[in-house]
Amino acid sequence: MKATYTLSRPVLPVGTSSKIDLVVSFQADAPAASTRRPLNLGLVIDRSGSMAGAPLKHALQASRQLVERMGPEDWLSIVTYDDAVFSVLAPTRVTDKAAIGAVLSSVRAGGCTNLSGGWLKGVEHVGVNKSPERVNRVLLLTDGQANMGITDPGALVSTARQKSADGIITTTLGFGSNFNEDLLIGMANAGEGHFYYIQTPEDAEGVFGIEMEGLGSLVAQNLEVTLKPAPTVKVASVLNRYRFESRGQEVAVGLGDVYATEARQLAAELSVDAGSASGPVTLATLVFRAQAVVEGVIREISGEVPIVANLASASESAAVSADKNVLAQTSRLRIARVKDQAVELADKGDFGSASQRLRQVIAEVSAHLDKASYDIAEEVEQLAHYAQRLESRKYDPVIRKEMRDQSYQAGTRSRGDLALRGTAGGSADSLEAVSSAGIGVLLKCVREGGKLRVHAASEGYDPGFNVQFPRSVREEGVTYVVDKLEPSGDGTFYRVGGTIKRLVMPGQERGARPAEGAKKKGKPTASKVTGSAADLPTTNTVGTGVLVQCVKEGSKLRARVVSDGYDPNLNIRFPRDIREENVLYVVEEIITTGNGGSYIACGDIHRLVQ
Template identity: 80%
Template sequence: MKASYTLSHPVLPQGAASKIDLLVTFSAEDAAAATRRSLNLSVVIDRSGSMAGAPLKHALQASRELVERMGPEDSLSIVTYDDAVATVLAPTKVTDKAAIGKVLSQVRAGGCTNLSGGWLKGVEHVSSQKSDERINRVLLLTDGQANAGVRDPGQLTNMAREKSNAGIITTTLGFGANFNEDLLIGMANAGEGHFYYIQSPEDAAGVFGIEMEGLGSLVAQNLEVVIKPAATVKVASVLNRYRFESRGQEVAVGLGDVYAAEARQLAAELSVEASSAAGPVTLATLAYRAQVVVDGSVREVVGEIPIVARLASGMDVAVSPDKNVLAQTSRLRIARVKDQAIELADKGELASAGKRLREIISEVSQYLDKASYEIAEEMEQLAHYAQRLESSKYDAVIRKELRDQSYQAGTRNRGDLALRGTAGGSADSLEAVSDAGGGIVLECVREGGKLRVHATSAGYDPGFNVQFPRSVREEGVRYVVEKLETSGDGTFYRVGGSIKRLVVPGQERVARSQDAATSARKGKPSASKVTAGSAADLPTTNSVGTGVIVQCIKEGSKLRARVVSDGYDPDLNIRFPRDIREENVLYVVDEIITMANGTSYIACGDIKRLVQ
């Protein structure tokens, strides 16, 4: 493992106090020579009713692809959970992949979400095979809230920290819009693992691939850095989301694991007192230690780096700042502001949340231009989120995108995980035309959990990203623009002039502010009525869509219906047609409403039987 550093301002003024950013990078000495360590994994899969359909299907497919990446030296266990916890594959060497695939193919959706029970069973299996020379990790998949077993987020986070201290790491993966992102991020941070937001089930395989790429290129574990500032220097702030503690003037930071496929970075802001001296000055010393595996055994490596700047006067101080460092540290400061915006929005202060996002846009724009696509995209996303908040359009998806982006920026160094999110705006506000005329045709597509716009007209590079207003990005929509300008660095395009939506003939229309269909009032829902004689006579569906999942369970001599979709209380009774009740069958109803007294539910609209 090698370590290097850069400063935002390598030359400081004599006789004046300064604030500078320090960026330290830890990476593999030789990425190609990184030795793959054997894996000891447990995959813990939420099979609660809310996972039924596409989420569970894609989670299982991603698990199969994970198995394909493993080898006979690796150990794997698989746990599923709803109300109950089941070990469907006890810890075993990955020698018969077809047999493991058969086990996965038999997993079906069930009831509520005993997240703690499933996770703890996975920890138990990893613990039984634990070795310091192996990678010992639990991958926890869920789309919902912990509504059975241990439910308290603080308790679960503390439990994850305890298991991490014992050498068992936890990575969490949240599916859809109903899981508790604060809980999963908290468990991942405390558990020294990673968190992933899988907004679309189709993204699951790509996210699993990212996790496995890292595990297959582990260079060092338990990296800890101690920043020892000089007498005239203070550590004003650690900008990453790593755990850290102050020890007098010194600051100790835990960075976790270092991968050959992903360098680990530490960013800090330093305050330097005024000095009349000239020439090189040591601002701080960085002491680090980590565990590496050499010839099959764990060894500790240690090192120190002096952080040196130069004090100068006059024109020598006018050296341009390192914009790469500023871009990296700005990304971390923006991540903090996103969390601040969430905190304000959660309290209902949406206008203040939007204002805070616009303030950071203004601050960053003073010293960073939009020469790179990443910076331009960050600014566009911030403006989009600000507009959404100011328009009182704050929902679970926006919150999860902001939290995920903040988390990934603060803990990871991968472009494919940065700025993920597909909750764009709507192209419905644009004028719709069926003839592109002399305009340039663009298309909005989903790529790795992001909405991207590319040119499809001849003469333009279809591989270039197009900097495009996020408020009108909509997956699958085509656009006509007046012109495209190539960016200053020649790596992406910017839109110029008007933007219109390209439609098929007969769908042309003028621009409008919103879709009339979305503003139409819904009629009052009515209780479900069915003419089917039994559950077998119901129409079937393999997709939940916008519906709500109900399951029938046996309690004594009675068949009781309960809501198992997240966001509902599974302990409340529900008015549900008795003739179609059948034990363990899953149903999809159009809507669930709560009785006025808040003590029970009513199933409304059509009812279908969910087949898997």
């Protein structure tokens, strides 16, 4: 196993104090070998009444696919539970897959949810054949609340931690919208396993495939990392969701398992008091150790990595750009924390503060990171969608689960297929409905791997490219007509330009409808203000407005729209007297000129304060 690191700022100015981000990646030394460590799995399936129909059907089908990935060297047990617990398959080697399939086919939905009883029986079965040479794991599937047996979340999480210390890992999978995500995430964290949100039953097989892909490529277990900072450096925070412990100036972090198919990453913020002499300086020493199977024997592997930066003059330091990849990664981790904060506030009924936190992070990301990356653009669009839902007091279990899942996955995993999952879009009902595309471009909204995606359907465009598209009007299965589609700056996705309409059958045409709760307005007029930026009224939230930033290009101050769904490269008609470099403005409305080549700021303008 090898460890590599990157700093957000590799060159620091001498004689100053600053904060920088560190990202460390742990990966296999070489591509995964054809052989893998034998599995010892306990499959625990909720068969309570709420699982009846599609959820149980797809959970069982995903379980059959899991069995197909196993071999005669692997052990499997199957427990089902409702208000009672049934060991439908005692621990057995996977030699007769047809017989195991028959067992799964006999499972039917039952009564209440004795989650603790089913899970503990699964742990017991895995314990029969537990071995350091095997991957010992329980996979707990549920769609409901623990309402029988041990129901106290704290007791269940503590027990999961104890079982992990004994060598049995727990992975939790939540189906639908009724399970307790805080409990399942807590058990997965304490149990050193993974958590998955299966929003629709059809996603179950893909999620099982992700888990099995990891288990089949295990490189090392129990990865422990200690950051030992230099006397002039402090570990300000660990940005991931891993368990960690401060030991004086040192910080010990448990990262769990490492897979060949997925780098394990550790991100931290360092506070540095730079010395007065130029040249390389060791900020910290990273010490790691883990257990790995080497030539059929469990051995401890370890290593040390010095974290080195360069000190230089202020001008030399300023000439070196920040690492955008590191900033993007650490921004996602900080956004994950904000999502959890927003959930906590919304749970208390404080929807205004919850939305404000999301709007603030939108402004921060828009100000410091360009959106040439589709992932960043999509992150901002989802934040705006959640903020809008909170402002409309449409805070439901699905939105809560999406935000908690996205926060969890960002904080613990580095897989793109698990990032930003969620299919709770908006509604296309507010759009003007037309029956002909005319000279417009056709787009289609589809669900892909637990995500809502929009792709081009007209000829001349790459249907594999994602389209940056407002989530508030994304609706699965809907076809849209847009004025134009332009490639992003890096040429990897498209941006929508002009108006968006919905394509319908002839006879169903109609005009646009105001969004729910929207106020009817007259014709928008260009913004007119007097005085300077300092004279503008201020706001600490974007609300339903549009974010505009002022930047310097050569000798000119240029305004650009940085809210998602707009092209930041287009010019905007914006009052010159209030333009001030790096100031963020909230504009009531942005409209596109008749030729689609520029924007006009309309209505009130506020200065955003943070």
